[in-house]
Amino acid sequence: MPTAFILHPAPRAYYEWLGRFxxxxxxxxxxxxxxxxxxxGLSDDFAxxxxxxxxxxxxxxxMRRLWEINPPSDDDKAELDEVFSQFKAINNIRNxxxxxxxxxxxxxxxxxxxxxxxxxxVHAERSVKEYKITTDLLRDLVDDLVxxxxxxxxxxxxxxxxxxxxxxRAEAQPILACAWRYKRP
Numbered sequence: 117m118p119t120a121f122i123l124h125p126a127p128r129a130y131y132e133w134l135g136r137f138x139x140x141x142x143x144x145x146x147x148x149x150x151x152x153x154x155x156x157g158l159s160d161d162f163a164x165x166x167x168x169x170x171x172x173x174x175x176x177x178x179m180r181r182l183w184e185i186n187p188p189s190d191d192d193k194a195e196l197d198e199v200f201s202q203f204k205a206i207n208n209i210r211n212x213x214x215x216x217x218x219x220x221x222x223x224x225x226x227x228x229x230x231x232x233x234x235x236x237x238v239h240a241e242r243s244v245k246e247y248k249i250t251t252d253l254l255r256d257l258v259d260d261l262v263x264x265x266x267x268x269x270x271x272x273x274x275x276x277x278x279x280x281x282x283x284x285r286a287e288a289q290p291i292l293a294c295a296w297r298y299k300r301p
Contacts (some may be wrong), residue, residue, distance in 0.1 A: 126220065126230060133254035134213070140261035141172075141210050144203065147268045148175040154272055155182050172207055176200045192271060195282055199267045205300040206257050206264075209247050218249045256297035263291050 152175050153163035170178065179196075188196065209232070216237070218230035233246040270285045270292065286293035 126218075127251070129251050130230070130254070133251050133258065136258050137210070137213075137254045137261070140258045140265075141206070144261050144264050144268070145172045145175070147265050148172055148179075148203075151175075151268050151272055152179055152182075155179060155186070172203060176203070189279075191281055195267060196271065199264050202260055202296050202298070202300070203264055206260060206298065208245070209249075209253075209257065212245060212247050213249065253298070259297045263294060263296070266291050 212232040216232050216234050218232040230249040232249050235244050238244055
């Protein structure tokens with residue numbers, strides 16, 4: 117029997133950071149598209165025809181396939197592997213929030229804390245994925261998405277003769293050397 121959708125209100129700050137998170141995520145997906153286009157050596161028209169609708173994880177998978185033909189330097193690959201791992205972890209939370217929403221939990225200490233879970237839609241307990249969603253978590257995810265966008269931007273900008281190691285790029289853009297705010301499980 118279907119259950120009715122009930123909006124479980126949260127404080128305004130939660131919704132503000134949720135909106136920022138959605139915007140930042142969309143921006144990173146756009147940068148992933150641009151990065152994929154440049155590494156594939158495609159014009160805007162061809163990239164649009166081939167990659168239109170490509171989401172973040174699929175774009176990363178295509179980038180890795182391109183690396184089989186034209187591998188990045190070991191330093192760039194290590195940096196991108198870390199960036200892509202963080203993006204995938206954030207993407208899992210994003211998918212849960214977008215597809216399952218979140219609800220307030222009476223067990224949480226703060227009334228602003230929420231839970232996003234696929235529990236009502238899975239057949240086995242081992243498939244359950246739950247995320248405690250807080251305003252602080254959303255803020256951390258936004259900060260990490262900004263960091264991811266800077267890594268992608270600088271890796272695209274400083275290629276070929278302009279190549280710089282991460283340590284030198286981080287001098288100009290300190291966020292590149294910062295630790296990830298969201299700690300992956």
